[in-house]
Amino acid sequence: MTDLIEHLVEQRGIGTEFIDAWGKPAVIARQTQIKLLETLGYPVDNEEALLTQLENEAIIEWQTPLNSVYVFRGNDNLQVVMRCVISDAAANYSLRITTEEGVKHSIKFQAVDETLLLAQEIDGLEWHQYAVDLPLSLPLGYHTIELYLARKKLASARLIMAPQRCFIPKAIQKGKKSWGFSVQLYCLRSGRNWGMGDFTDLIYLAEHAAQLGADFIGLNPIHQLYPANPDACSPYGPSSRRWLNYLYIDVEQVDGFQSKAVRTWFEEQGIAARLAKLRAEEWVNYAAVAEIKLTALSKIFAEYQVEHLSKASPQKREFDAFVEAGGDSLKGLAIFEALQMYLKEQGEEYWGWQVFPEQFRNADSPAVKRFAKKHASSVQFHMFLQFQAQLQFENASKAATDAGMSIGLYRDLAVGVSDGSAEIWSNKDLYCTDVSIGAPPDVLGPLGQKWGLPPMDPEMLVEQAYQPIIDLFSSNMKASGALRIDHVMALLRLWWVHNDDDASDGVYVNYPVDALLAILALESQRHRSLVIGEDLGTVPEAIREKLQANGVFSYRVFFFEQAEDGGFYSPSHYPEQSMATLTTHDMPTLSGYWHCDDLNLGRELGIYPDQAVLQNLFAERHENKQHILNTLHGHGSISEQISNDVNQVGMTEALNFGMQKHMAQGSSALLSLQLEDWLQMDKPVNIPGTFAEYPNWRRKLTHNLDEIFGNANLLALAGALTQNRQNESK
Incomplete structure (x- = not known):
């Protein structure tokens, strides 16, 4: 069970330690991590149920041909991850990219010719995960990518092309x-x-x-x-x-x-x-x-x-x-x-x-x-x-x-x-309403801070x-x-505190900082x-x-x-x-x-x-x-x-x-x-x-x-x- 918990803590980006405002190392209590996993819907007190849930999540992930979103910077080599059963690896696939402006591109390939990243057996079938190269030069913006097997559409995703930096006026x-x-x-x-x-x-x-x-x-x-x-x-x-x-x-x-x-x-x-x-x-x-x-x-x-x-x-x-x-x-x-x-x-x-x-x-x-x-x-x-x-x-x-x-x-x-807001009411799946964000003890708040704002x-x-x-x-x-x-630390990590706990009994949860900064740079340049x-x-x-x-x-x-x-x-x-x-x-x-x-x-x-x-x-x-x-x-x-x-x-x-x-x-x-x-x-x-x-x-x-x-x-x-x-x- 300990290995499972450690795996989940790492998978969900839950912190284990950090350097506090006084420059000293601070360790997150294991019980705090477990309580947060419970809040996220994991049955951490039942090993069999937890294993079943993790296996089901893994199956869903492997059986999803494309990720929901791919984020690139302007000078990155474009590669998208795709998944398929090994028996289809030599089939004829195509990736169709439609830019914001409506320009269309099509790339034909066989998965077996691409870079193999991972393999996994599920219900007697072997699934492979590949990195597929996109030999394209795409403009900045939000584009759509679709995966086809012959003429059958398997999946679609968002492809984001972002600049290197945010906008800074010339002066x-x-x-x-x-x-x-x-x-x-x-x-x-x-x-x-x-x-x-x-x-x-x-x-x-x-x-x-x-x-x-x-x-x-x-x-x-x-x-x-x-x-x-x-x-x-x-x-x-x-x-x-x-x-x-x-x-x-x-x-x-x-x-x-x-x-x-x-x-x-x-x-x-x-x-x-x-x-x-x-x-x-x-x-x-x-x-x-x-x-x-x-x-x-x-x-x-x-x-x-x-x-x-x-x-x-x-x-x-x-x-x-x-x-x-x-x-x-x-x-x-x-x-x-x-x-x-x-x-x-x-x-x-x-x-x-x-x-x-x-x-x-x-x-x-x-x-x-x-x-x-x-x-x-x-x-x-x-x-x-x-x-x-x-x-x-x-x-x-x-x-x-x-x-x-x-x-x-x-x-x-x-x-x-705030927790009773229209924004949460309209998109509850996005927010963890049993938790508030805040800050660990620091110079401004020696007891820590709890802001009553549920995190995404x-x-x-x-x-x-x-x-x-x-x-x-x-x-x-x-x-x-x-x-x-x-x-601005919210782009990297946020201090999550359960609604029943004191602000000091929180834990940092990591966010996809590079993707968020890329989107920030794109919107910054667009709006100058x-x-x-x-x-x-x-x-x-x-x-x-x-x-x-x-x-x-x-x-x-x-x-x-x-x-x-x-x-x-x-x-x-x-x-x-x-x-x-x-x-x-x-x-x-x-x-x-x-x-x-x-x-x-x-x-x-x-x-x-x-x-x-x-x-x-x-x-x-x-x-x-x-x-x-x-x-x-x-x-x-x-x-x-x-x-x-x-x-x-x-x-x-x-x-x-x-x-x-x-x-x-x-x-x-x-x-x-x-x-x-x-x-x-x-x-x-x-x-x-x-x-x-x-x-x-x-x-x-x-x-x-x-x-x-x-x-x-x-x-x-x-x-x-x-x-x-x-x-x-x-």
Whole structure:
């Protein structure tokens, strides 16, 4: 039984050991591996049943003539694996390849003449596995390959041809050093939005930032969350990563807002006064914003149906094309959201598919099909929301590049979807819902992290010919100058934790990293979208080298770039192929860090029950601040009027701006700065490890956008940043 378990552990890519965040070897407990195998459906407590299952799986594999997918890079020798019984090895086969463009190729062969890889006897028949050469030069893209025996089609598969590296703009290849902002879009304040930042605010931000020399605006994940449950607002726990959060729609820009019915509602219900109140609030009131936006958009949609969708209008043709392109994914999302809304109105549980009435828990059930037909207008409404969101995002992206930004908007791809999501509901076979991904203990999370996001099953991902990943990369790169991949280690491995276990009792599960990187490179080149990989935490050095070779930019955070003696590395030593930043959405702001607001807040919230641990953190922070002052003074990044004694230095505008200018003198091709640090804000946007204890993902900026770009000190800072970046480009 032990040999069987070891075989399965290796076959399913389950880790046995790893190097932790402190550089020490860590061994995965055998019991943890066994529990995971159980979760994957293996009867590990019954040797006979396990043997039978493995034998059946092997038979199915051998009797499958082609793999589901073959992935190649542009300069690879093309070889596909095929399987047949030995008695057919001398028969006349053909492989027919059809490219994306419809060009057809045919290769005739006899398996016996090809390279024999393996042989296996099954039920008295000997099966052979061959490597068949394809003497072709195929273009980049997604092609179809079919295997024929004489005129009989035996199997078909996907053949992917990918480039060597991800897209990198020529200016950056030639040494240009760019800077830009990273923002939480909902945080933006303006005198016209409806209580949270929207795509029109984004246009304003991009156009004005471009005038100051910024080359990009980096966004938080803008994935679709839950219209029926707007307070589930974490951008890193979405319902779908393929589709957009409709709350970012500027309702007033949607065709139909000026109709008489909508304007009458707006005026009679005193919406303007309600919106003014929502704009004035310190925190985003998602429930109130959603209630007004959904009401307005539903009224607009009613007008839109009559004016456009009921006729052969240009708008209908454009909408129909959008729906067709969105396919099953868009329809599944729209049905899911219409169903959630319906259940909420009926007073039933609705937060996720797990609590739906039994007949609705499977997306392809007859009851769901009947619901979609009966509530076709509601389903169409939710597709309409995605249509409008996509139009407005594309307009914002065009505005950024038209304003002169060399990169424009860049999106952030969350590492997963939440367990009750539409994405899982629509494709349950792909996800392991008894498991959550997370991270082993590291500097950021000494107890480990458990994110409540079910992982994709690597075997099922291959079986589905990587289509979910292709769709994911493509949809997030569309109309984007760059894509930041949160927890880029997911391309190599993910930390799986059973839902019943602590985060530290997890295990790494490997993913087909070379195939995933190939697809990433292909989509990156197609969309001309630069790729940034968030490679923080427990990261094997080998994967950093692989990411670099594939053209993926590293992510370097100043506070984590420390030498063994505690000193901070100069940003001039960061890799050129990287994005540098001072802080992130999971960290305190510069002011919050310097004044230990995060530690004090953590103490108030009970995050640090062990006082000794907390005191050590205060002592470490004090020491790190001294090292930071030493670094800044050593490089002449701050005035000598600022003391070099940490005991005499509080966070000031001069110190804040000095740190940002210090980063601008670095070697990283990209520098990302947060607007909250420009505004010297102290409250964090998110406190990892908290849920109800703190209003995560709700805090707004302290100033309206027009006030930011009218501030002389901030304009001077922008000029200095642009100058420093230009100097580094020479």
